[in-house]
Amino acid sequence: MAITIKDIAVYVNMSPSTVSKALNDYPGTSAETKSRVHAAARELGYYPMAAARDLRRGKTNRIGFSFGFSHNTIGEFASRLIVGVVATAEQAGYNLLLYPLTGKPLERLTSICRTGEVDGLLLMGGEHLAESVALLQSARFPFVVLNRSSAEPDVSFVTSDHFAAAVLATRHLIALGHRRIACLGSASLGQVHADRSAGYRQALAEADLEVDERLILSVAGGPGAGAQAMRQLLAVDQPPTAVLAIHDPLAIECLQAAVAAGRRVPEDLAIIGSDNLRSSQAIQPTLTTIDPPLAEIGRLAMEGLLRRLADPASPPTRLTLPVTLLVRESTVGSG
Amino acid sequence: MAITIKDIAVYVNMSPSTVSKALNDYPGTSAETKSRVHAAARELGYYPMAAARDLRRGKTNRIGFSFGFSHNTIGEFASRLIVGVVATAEQAGYNLLLYPLTGKPLERLTSICRTGEVDGLLLMGGEHLAESVALLQSARFPFVVLNRSSAEPDVSFVTSDHFAAAVLATRHLIALGHRRIACLGSASLGQVHADRSAGYRQALAEADLEVDERLILSVAGGPGAGAQAMRQLLAVDQPPTAVLAIHDPLAIECLQAAVAAGRRVPEDLAIIGSDNLRSSQAIQPTLTTIDPPLAEIGRLAMEGLLRRLADPASPPTRLTLPVTLLVRESTVGSG
């Protein structure tokens, strides 16, 4: 059997309640009692039982990280978010519970917030984000959305600026002389693609360039879809001379498909990806990409959540963080 | 307030204990009672409170995943392990708690197993693996070591075959005509490097090649160390014509350093990495690498842990899984 507070009480000849207070640095406790109790706890090797404490306190010091798990992968993207989250959580004495959302995400979320297994939730991606948000909102469960914004005024989120990212990238291409620029999204990133293409349109408008709707595409999820989209784009009359892809793996697929089709990158076709994944630096030519502050997003989201947990009346955290454009060889060549 | 078992009891006009039995499909309960209770639970939107259940049952249905967090990253490597773990855990009704081990790992581990916040632990890497294992072992806490073996007979582990991996890779290089082959390890992977270099020596011995100890190195952790090691190797009289690196990022650093030094890969220098990270495919030339079945390791480790949890007397899980050598351009060229 594990050592309990009762054992300590017997050991120091005091009541369990006093021991509890001493251990938790309760105000009305004598310094001497505190030190005796702490000493005893150390000697006996006492550790508070999590479940008992959770039950009584009505809080667990755990928060959940839920993410779409449709492709059975946890990507570099999620990892980098988690890094920020976990470091902040650890410091604040919180642990992170992983919730891969498969099957029926909404039912799963319901159970998560009703069983009290975590105090709050961080929401990344997932197919049913809007419904998930509505669900948690109506359950009054503390949560923060990661890397997506929300129009609902009381919903907390921390996101990179998808609109600005596209503006930045598109301007870069225009400055390089490109006039026919494609904008590639992905089915699983609907909201982001909307923001991106809006930024893209804005940058074109600034330069008085016309939008060719055939150059704005959203590809399906699986691998191969990017290559196919690329071939489709190259088949358009007056094909694009530049592509803005919604994430690096997609950009890399495009790059490889373009090369396979005999195009030189960036001379015949410039390509921009997003997220600054490792592979974007490893590929030849290196990939110009948008660098979102993922660890920072994770950190700020966690901090926002902690604030809400400490004070439920505190205002929601609504942050849109600037991104950086990393210019590499896929747009400007190696010279 | 949330709905409790008591509310259901009132609702169906039965005692809480009967309700509990019905909900848990207790043997001695009438079918009708069960269905009435279940119906009521659904109507009222009842979800059992995790902390209360955990306390009473003395088990949490959570398992911890602990990992070294020294570089503030969760790499693609860990992600792939986690994928296997989390999928299996989810199916078995277990959740995964993340424990980044920073600061004092041993104290942290002690607290983890004594507070009963998780039922078991999966251990990945970390600086003090041997001590951690000893600690958990003496606490009789259920755990499985990931991607490392253990000589202790009762310790569970699931690992890829590091020895065989090196044999395979070295034989491949020898078959290509290489006679001067370097073997690069990393400080944070002491045990693995030992297994690797043993396999390397074995393959050399098979081919009656002499071992040049100057070609067996262990580099420090940070970035840049690989490039420096590469320069050091190239400065040896009769420099190596091939390098076997302990992981892909290190191999890529070597590759880039070699190219920077005017060597052609693979003509002047062949390079093999390990772990089949995405970047190994993105780099030019593509990197020959060892592919360990990471998701499979995660899955089997989790299964082994579940077995132990179900029956503490069950034998330890001790698995060494074969790896594959993915031959790419960094050893055989693109032709």
Place this chain on the structure above:
DNA sequence: TTGAAAGCGATACCAC
């Protein structure tokens, strides 16, 4: 087959 009652281990209120 059901119900009453005793905890699981900690916290917090209320006396003293």
Place this chain on the structure above:
DNA sequence: GTGGTATCGCTTTCAA
């Protein structure tokens, strides 16, 4: 400043 006691929500003997 300290101790008794109720309680958090659920499971599980034991008796009826």
